[in-house]
Amino acid sequence: MGANDVGTGSRPGGRSARVRAAVHRAVQDLVAEGVLTEDLTIPVVAARAGVHATTVYRRWGSLAELLAAVAEHRFTGDVIVPDTGGLAGDLERWASDVARDLTDPDTLALMRASIGAGEAASCACTGDRRAQITAMLDHERRRGGDVPEVDTVVDGVLAPLYYRALFEPAPAQHDGGPAPDARVRALVGNLLGSQVSVSP
Structure with a gap:
């Protein structure tokens, strides 16, 4: 332990x-x-x-271990792994939920503090996300589909969401609406080689 x-x-x-x-x-x-x-x-x-x-x-x-524990607790179980019947739909719904979570100022503040505290705390911010990606890929394998590597999904979908949230100004919220799902669909489409959304 x-x-x-x-x-x-x-x-x-x-x-x-x-x-x-x-x-x-x-x-x-x-x-x-x-x-x-x-x-x-x-x-x-x-x-x-x-x-x-x-x-x-x-x-x-240490502070790094404390921040890692807080981050792990905060980021575990807050986003549910969907099962829409297809990988594209799963990734779109999941990534949209992640993007919305990243609009929370308190979430971003904890992530920034964790990154500043060192590797142990930083990893806690993404550990649960990698487990969720693995679960979605396992679902697709059981359906008989071909799946990318976990790191490919991280690079193609998760990393751009985290980069924008952490390093770019927050976009204007129109009518209090959700995070830009069109961007999520584009990321998933690029990852899977199609611009067509198949999520329900």
Whole structure:
């Protein structure tokens, strides 16, 4: 088990779970408030959470490990793997959900803090996404279809969404509408060699 596997062997709902929840919330609140990575330290997090810094160090070891744990918790299970009956439809629906998730300012703030904290925390932002891609490709294999490699989907669909979200200004939202699904369809079409959307 890693340093971010907190609460293992502890009573559900016990003190360990309460400390974990308080520390996770403190990290998310500080990041959402715009605290820069260089100013985000374990003593600062501990003070906001109302726990001793030694408790945080003992459970997570470093700020990078703590941010990795928070990011993994935040990004696990927030986007559902669809099963539309075809890979193009699955990828379009999934990528649209990811794109919408990336319009959340708190999500972006946590991602930026994780990237600034080092490799362990950065990987936590995409680990669940890779697992979701793998699941969709496995669905298509069971249908008898040909599938690209996971890294090909990451490069062709996920990476452009993350790049735009992290490094380009947020587009104007028209009528509070969703993320630009046309862009998602184009990415999936390019990946699969067709510009035709087959999602229902």
